[in-house]
Amino acid sequence: MERRFFTALFVVTFVMAFLTGSVNVAAGQPPKEIKIGASLAITGRFSVEWGPPALRYMQAMESIINERGGIYVKGYNARLPIKLIIYDDGSSPDRSVELYEKLATVDKVDFFLGPASSPILIKASTVAEKYGIPMIGQEANSPYIYARGFRWLVGVDMPAPQWAEDYYKMLKAFMDKKQIPRLEKVAIIKEDHPHTLDQGWGAEHYAGVAGLKVVSVEKIPLGMADFSPIIIKFKKLEPDIVYVATWGTTGATFAKQARETGFKPFDLHIPHACLSLPWYKKVGPEIGNGVTGISHVASFKSGDVEMHNEALKRSGLGPFDFGCAPIRFLALEVLVKGIEKAGTLERGKVMEAIKNLHYKTLHGDMFFRFGVESGGKKVDGVGNKLVYIAQWQEG
Template sequence: MMKSRRVFAIGALCALSLVFSAGGGLLHAADVQEITIGYAVSLTGRFAVEGKETSRGYNMWVDQINGAGGLRVGNKQRKVKLTVYDDESNPSVCTKLYEKLITRDKVDLILSPWGSGINFAASAVADKYKYPIIMSSASATSIWERGFTYIFETTQLSPTMMAPWKELLQAHKDKIKKVAILFENFLFTVALNESLVQYVKEVGAELVLDEKYPLGSKDFTGLLLKAKGLNPDAVFVLNIMPASVYATRQANEVGITPKLYAVNIGPMFEEEFIGGLKDLSEKVCESGFWHPELPFEGAKKFAKEFEEKYKKKPSTDAAYAYISTQILTQAIEKAGSIEREAVNKALHSGNFKTILGPYKYDEKGINKEQRGFLCQVQNGQRKIVWPKDLANGEVQFKR
């Protein structure tokens, strides 16, 4: 009798210890069932505009998932808890934070930071520890040339993103004969420039200027005056925000008037670019990335709910973040588990539906279904103008 009491007492003590955390606090049953997902993103520093939008996209997903009772894992629903750090727009800081998320915080899964340069660093950590990472903004092709097997693309890669410009230049080669390019010194925009230069040459246009400017530049007067003297028919500014705002305003000030003026990122940030520049934003073209008018299920719904939640329209960075979580949700459901190898296998083998259309990954983690398109500001609205089967407007040349 004494022995059975002793066994019961020890068993009760062990059971009691299981409901306490290492720090001495009570662990509720719901806490044990939570899925912890971590990420670092640029909440301060030069990439904070894009980083905050990325975080908004992630948070919207979590609110939707938890509001619906949790993420479906097998025959259960489990709520999601985020662990978030500020990478300060610094790849070195980001690397350390992903090491911390994985080795100290021991999160179940991870989401990605913003930008090709920072994702280049974070993805190396993810692959090292075999954590699948769906990179919500990583277009530089060099990221995918390292033999990694735990990384997955969301954005179109730079050759795909620039391909519609080749098609447009080819279709209007009678108008666009001379091209000038200004590109930012950043992994993503350098990769875009390599693709665009190749396409300009392939269509037979004359590349009269191809100049790199420092990351984070605000003064483009000298470069724009140089371009003006060459009288280009098209000017491309391959930038990250907010460079396109400065460049577009200064282009007007120096009086450069090409037939086609395009930025890489600008009008998608409607409040900052279209709202800030007003009439100066008219007829500015842009790489498409994502648009709520694309003919994919949930695109308009996402845009509407995002605007209701954050009182602003979603940028494509917010959309890409959300797309990455759509893919992760479906991969977990397909795997029936949050075990990382199972999720990774599901990502490599699955077909996924998103607000940017279908995703099907190859062995490198590149979406085989990716497609680029172009937008232009018309009457204060960002319209899809190329290709024609996706367009809700036609390209308008400035002269």
């Protein structure tokens, strides 16, 4: 009687555990594949900087990883292929939320890669937090995203305000070496959008690094088309630097109108101008030549350069055709290494492994920072990926 009681108790306990998902699948029964979900701005406003090239690059990465045998998961003693499920969010934050809900509940993906841009990730990351699914932020680097105490989110890029800090450090170095004249004044334009406002915050607060005085800060609506009043004002102020913290299309509009009105500061710095070749083609050489910005692309010497270059080749892309490719590479690499370090697909353990990664990648050391200040906020889970100050010279 006692034996039957304990047998029945064991059966009931096992069934309940199975139904609640608390029983670990036997190591000998691995899943067919590791499913990774994401939304992407293939169409819509942000497709100018992402679009079909981003999708082609991600699909090439998927193929290469699988051709190399997939991801080794120690708990299964097996290498598992990955399956990327990527939907077009049309550059819409609300649509992105719907798609991540679908990825979680219908496609039942194991992990998330974040969408393109800060305003979309701000909303999409709430789905990762809701379901406890690790999400790797990619190009989205607004400090607000990482100041909300989310447990299931990290981002590989350095926070947006640091872009300005690095730019000013470069100017100071050039001035100290007398390679450029001593500059005194900077005027700033910042577009009313999370990522661009954070760029503008950095431009304003780090100007002292180069000994510059901020003579004007102009906050403009998203997609502003007429810069006449601002250009007239800037001409009177005669700034040495104009820091244009906007999206690429808006920055191109300003650059064209500045050229048409004969306004030419010592340096026109538009961070998004140097992210990809299409921007230069859009404005043409007369306007584009000499404009500075930031770039994620460099002549990489560390990390898995072979995989990155092969993915570009298979995608039919040159290094500047899709300037965010190195970030996309890094985010997927972080997820792969996190799974391998955890030795399991258990989400909590994979998330913890990701947060504790420290390894060499394309840009050098890769690790995540916690409890640091950025843009006047305390942030957690932000990456340290370098950006490079670039200048357009004859395309």
